[in-house]
Amino acid sequence: MTVSQETLDEIALSRDEYEAIIVRLGREPISLELGLFGALWSEHCGYKHTKALLRTLPNTSDRLLVAPGAENAGVIDLGDGLAVAFKIESHNHPSAVEPFEGAATGVGGIIRDIFAMGARPIALLNSLRFGQPDDARTRYLINGVIGGISSYGNCIGIPDVGGEIFFSDTYKGNPLVNAMCVGLIEDGKMASASAKEPGDLLILVGADTGRDGIHGASGLASRAFEEQAEMRSAVQVGNPFLEKVLIEACIESLDLPGVVGLQDCGAAGITSAAIEMAERSGMGLKLIIDQVPRREEGMTPYEVMLSESQERMLLAVTPGLEVPVFELFEKWDLDATVIGEFEMGEDVRIYDEGEEVSSTPVITLTDAPEYKFTGTKPDWLTVLQNADLSATPLPSESPASTLLKMLASPNIASRFPIYQQYDYHVQTNTVVEPGGDAAVLRLKGSKRGIALSTDCNGRICYLDPEVGTVIAVAEACRNLSVTGATPVALTDGLNFGNPETTDVQFQLTESIAGMSRAAEAFNIPIVSGNASLYNQSNGIDIFPTPIIGSLGLLEDVEKHATAGFKSAGDVIVLLGTDSVWDGIDGLAGSEYFDLIHGKVEGQPRIDLDLEIRTQAMCREAIENELVASGHDVSDGGVACAIAESAIIGNIGAAITEAPGDRWDAAMFGETQSRIMLSVKNENLSAIEALAAAQNVPMVVIGTVGGDAITFGGDDITVPLKDVSDSWENGFNRATSD
Amino acid sequence: MFPGTWSEKDTHHAVSGVLGQEAEYIWHGDEALNDYDAIVLPGGFSYGDFLRSGAIASHSPVMDAVKVFTERGGPVIGICNGFQVLCESGLLPGVLMHNDHLEFRCIWTDLKVENDSTMFTSGATNGQTLHIPMSHGEGNFQADEATIERLEGNGQIVFRYADAEGNVTPEINPNGSINNIAGIVNERGNVMGMMPHPEKACEKLIGGDDGNIIFSSMIDTIVASLA
Numbered sequence: 010m011t012v013s014q015e016t017l018d019e020i021a022l023s024r025d026e027y028e029a030i031i032v033r034l035g036r037e038p039i040s041l042e043l044g045l046f047g048a049l050w051s052e053h054c055g056y057k058h059t060k061a062l063l064r065t066l067p068n069t070s071d072r073l074l075v076a077p078g079a080e081n082a083g084v085i086d087l088g089d090g091l092a093v094a095f096k097i098e099s100h101n102h103p104s105a106v107e108p109f110e111g112a113a114t115g116v117g118g119i120i121r122d123i124f125a126m127g128a129r130p131i132a133l134l135n136s137l138r139f140g141q142p143d144d145a146r147t148r149y150l151i152n153g154v155i156g157g158i159s160s161y162g163n164c165i166g167i168p169d170v171g172g173e174i175f176f177s178d179t180y181k182g183n184p185l186v187n188a189m190c191v192g193l194i195e196d197g198k199m200a201s202a203s204a205k206e207p208g209d210l211l212i213l214v215g216a217d218t219g220r221d222g223i224h225g226a227s228g229l230a231s232r233a234f235e236e237q238a239e240m241r242s243a244v245q246v247g248n249p250f251l252e253k254v255l256i257e258a259c260i261e262s263l264d265l266p267g268v269v270g271l272q273d274c275g276a277a278g279i280t281s282a283a284i285e286m287a288e289r290s291g292m293g294l295k296l297i298i299d300q301v302p303r304r305e306e307g308m309t310p311y312e313v314m315l316s317e318s319q320e321r322m323l324l325a326v327t328p329g330l331e332v333p334v335f336e337l338f339e340k341w342d343l344d345a346t347v348i349g350e351f352e353m354g355e356d357v358r359i360y361d362e363g364e365e366v367s368s369t370p371v372i373t374l375t376d377a378p379e380y381k382f383t384g385t386k387p388d389w390l391t392v393l394q395n396a397d398l399s400a401t402p403l404p405s406e407s408p409a410s411t412l413l414k415m416l417a418s419p420n421i422a423s424r425f426p427i428y429q430q431y432d433y434h435v436q437t438n439t440v441v442e443p444g445g446d447a448a449v450l451r452l453k454g455s456k457r458g459i460a461l462s463t464d465c466n467g468r469i470c471y472l473d474p475e476v477g478t479v480i481a482v483a484e485a486c487r488n489l490s491v492t493g494a495t496p497v498a499l500t501d502g503l504n505f506g507n508p509e510t511t512d513v514q515f516q517l518t519e520s521i522a523g524m525s526r527a528a529e530a531f532n533i534p535i536v537s538g539n540a541s542l543y544n545q546s547n548g549i550d551i552f553p554t555p556i557i558g559s560l561g562l563l564e565d566v567e568k569h570a571t572a573g574f575k576s577a578g579d580v581i582v583l584l585g586t587d588s589v590w591d592g593i594d595g596l597a598g599s600e601y602f603d604l605i606h607g608k609v610e611g612q613p614r615i616d617l618d619l620e621i622r623t624q625a626m627c628r629e630a631i632e633n634e635l636v637a638s639g640h641d642v643s644d645g646g647v648a649c650a651i652a653e654s655a656i657i658g659n660i661g662a663a664i665t666e667a668p669g670d671r672w673d674a675a676m677f678g679e680t681q682s683r684i685m686l687s688v689k690n691e692n693l694s695a696i697e698a699l700a701a702a703q704n705v706p707m708v709v710i711g712t713v714g715g716d717a718i719t720f721g722g723d724d725i726t727v728p729l730k731d732v733s734d735s736w737e738n739g740f741n742r743a744t745s746d
Numbered sequence: 747m748f749p750g751t752w753s754e755k756d757t758h759h760a761v762s763g764v765l766g767q768e769a770e771y772i773w774h775g776d777e778a779l780n781d782y783d784a785i786v787l788p789g790g791f792s793y794g795d796f797l798r799s800g801a802i803a804s805h806s807p808v809m810d811a812v813k814v815f816t817e818r819g820g821p822v823i824g825i826c827n828g829f830q831v832l833c834e835s836g837l838l839p840g841v842l843m844h845n846d847h848l849e850f851r852c853i854w855t856d857l858k859v860e861n862d863s864t865m866f867t868s869g870a871t872n873g874q875t876l877h878i879p880m881s882h883g884e885g886n887f888q889a890d891e892a893t894i895e896r897l898e899g900n901g902q903i904v905f906r907y908a909d910a911e912g913n914v915t916p917e918i919n920p921n922g923s924i925n926n927i928a929g930i931v932n933e934r935g936n937v938m939g940m941m942p943h944p945e946k947a948c949e950k951l952i953g954g955d956d957g958n959i960i961f962s963s964m965i966d967t968i969v970a971s972l973a
Binding site: 248 | 759760791793794795849850851852881883943946948949951953
């Protein structure tokens with residue numbers, strides 16, 4: 010029997026992969042087995058295009074308790090008996106097809122990864138990318154995604170404390186929805202997603218299994234993606250109430266002596282969850298598929314194995330100790346059903362109605378093929394990089410009105426209209442709320458705190474995937490450093506186009522190389538991650554978007570900085586540069602060039618040594634309590650950074666020097682490694698001494714005060730109420746008519 | 747606590763961790779209550795808030811016990827979803843509808859104290875504003891005209907949404923509540939419901955500690971009555 014191309018397409022396996030399966034099994038796979046291979050060899054589960062590259066990422070640290078890939082999420086030691094598990098994950102294609110449920114179940118999925126580690130989820134962040142918001146379909150996607158995140162996160166009692174949102178037409182038909190979750194593990198009570206002994210029972214808890222989400226991993230996530238409205242049934246439907254109850258019950262169950270393992274049932278459903286547990290345990294597994302409680306009648310073993318019904322978890326339980334487990338889940342009104350047992354041997358044996366319907370070695374399923382590649386740099390990229398930025402004329406508008414236009418850009422304007430729809434206070438740990446460079450959370454019972462951020466500028470990664478990814482890491486860390494937190498770990502959400510093209514192969518290879526270079530320079534591990542490929546609109550690959558989630562540690566959470574200016578008379582300084590204003594090279598890949606001139610070109614640059622010195626110096630200044638405010642200089646350059654600190658602090662600023670002839674580059678250039686601080690006058694000499702001692706260039710640029718932002722005396726004056734109006738209402742104006 | 751409640755730990759931290767009182771969690775299936783001095787119905791999404799916010803929780807076994815407790819004069823405060831449960835149970839009048847803009851709102855609010863003679867506000871003074879966050883999608887308080895007149899006339903309006911100076915204006919109203927109502931008390935004065943979360947304003951480190959004024963008022967009143 011030869012399998013049809015249609016069947017292979019449905020599960021996203023190539024003809025060569027099918028032939029490889031026959032060789033491994035020594036026979037033709039039955040339909041059920043083909044489904045298992047399709048799911049486990051999907052990009053989402055098997056990482057076949059990225060595994061070889063991901064292996065090169067730095068993953069060692071004294072703080073690392075669980076290595077990347079070993080469990081559902083990496084775990085980092087924070088001291089004081091506390092550890093955190095954290096991870097970022099994409100739900101791009103489901104959100105493109107059905108934005109509300111796609112985003113909601115993305116949040117639900119990453120939360121399960123975290124509490125599967127025995128960690129109580131304490132924070133969520135979202136990194137979102139859409140097309141320009143002047144389009145009706147895009148607005149539908151934006152509202153749906155934000156609504157889905159709001160609905161799921163608010164109901165479940167986990168604060169949503171940060172993230173980013175960025176608009177570019179590269180994401181028009183294929184938005185990116187990446188969700189990050191952070192969980193706290195107390196007193197070393199970490200869980201593992203494995204069984205201890207042959208004979209351990211496999212117990213399914215939570216929701217019944219329905220026909221939703223079949224082929225989610227293999228279909229939606231793993232093939233060339235276009236507008237696939239017919240794939241809606243591959244999107245799961247979430248129930249945050251059930252997940253909330255499931256979190257409480259699962260965390261409580263870890264105190265029972267019989268519970269030895271806990272595993273998330275996510276992409277590729279029971280197939281991926283159970284078989285990965287068997288692999289991790291080094292055991293075989295007998296699965297009794299007809300024991301799985303179903304939501305619908307007449308489901309085939311194939312459908313049960315591949316369903317991605319949400320809010321389900323798997324437990325490994327010592328036989329004889331299962332009764333208290335049933336009682337506990339009963340107390341929470343949740344189903345718990347034995348659906349199999351771990352056994353000696355190396356096969357996954359699937360039983361239906363008393364008969365063995367399939368027996369396959371675990372390793373043949375989980376050891377997905379690996380594709381290695383090294384793309385070459387495309388010629389079009391060299392042309393873009395070599396563009397003469399100075400050939401673009403100044404805009405016809407004045408510096409003041411250009412500043413207002415920049416602040417109103419959907420990529421720069423205040424995100425308050427979005428995050429006011431998310432509960433960011435629940436659990437009462439939020440010290441710095443969303444809206445700053447990074448969120449800061451206290452850890453109850455400890456002096457310590459953590460800072461969290463996500464970052465990635467796809468435009469800059471498009472212009473140079475290696476340097477762009479270094480910059481993404483640097484910015485994600487800089488966002489932490491300006492609050493005073495020391496970066497300790499990263500997670501990465503790789504969002505790329507079709508890996509079967511040489512351009513995307515080049516982007517992936519370069520991007521991972523940049524991530525390695527930057528993480529090694531910062532000396533922090535990448536503890537977890539996720540790859541989403543085949544992100545395209547109208548056949549064009551998205552900008553390479555390696556989103557970096559960062560976690561920082563504050564030894565004393567009381568000593569942190571925030572972005573808003575504080576008091577009149579404070580001195581404003583820039584760290585990381587000795588000039589007030591930026592030069593023409595800073596316009597490479599900048600928001601200004603894109604927004605005002607519609608151009609994405611130039612060669613992005615970063616000096617990593619300078620970056621690391623500057624961040625360290627900034628942290629030391631904050632720890633020594635020399636800093637009134639700290640803000641990263643990034644999108645929109647130094648002019649927008651000044652405006653943001655003024656608006657947040659509700660006080661103006663006077664910048665001494667005028668921006669000169671090429672005022673656009675001066676004000677809006679995005680040269681890296683710059684941090685803006687405001688400091689009390691009496692602390693200025695101490696700041697200067699710190700900068701000198703650490704070989705960090707710095708320059709005094711002006712003073713805080715007044716009700717306007719002025720540049721070079723009266724040269725350029727913009728009333729504070731005007732910049733506030735542009736920045737605060739920019740997002741709503743851009744997303745409504 | 748009900749399945750889906752998520753503010754119980756925050757409330758426990760505020761009342762016990764910060765204010766040093768003994769506090770226990772009460773399970774929704776409990777049919778009798780121990781010898782408690784006061785009960786808090788915390789925020790969350792009880793039973794997923796299917797049907798209507800607070801509707802299913804109002805029929806849980808523990809709510810019968812709570813009703814008996816209030817009939818004996820026991821103090822009860824319902825916060826956010828707890829307020830919704832109190833209204834659904836008939837322990838407080840009115841109803842909490844979807845916010846008029848139909849979106850969830852998480853913001854800091856300033857609550858003008860309208861009645862400082864209740865056991866929940868004895869530590870405050872009339873006209874004072876309390877800086878306390880809210881976090882809800884269904885906090886739009888409405889009741890028929892006669893009920894509103896009665897509440898206003900009896901001094902049963904405890905808090906209104908205001909600006910930081912205490913001005914009660916339509917612009918500052920975050921959810922469409924009639925007369926900017928943020929919290930009310932029953933006629934007897936022992937049951938209060940409010941949409942904003944005092945337990946989320948219990949320490950300066952997390953943005954403010956005005957919420958403690960409400961819990962401390964309750965504690966002081968109860969301690970005085972036991973003396």
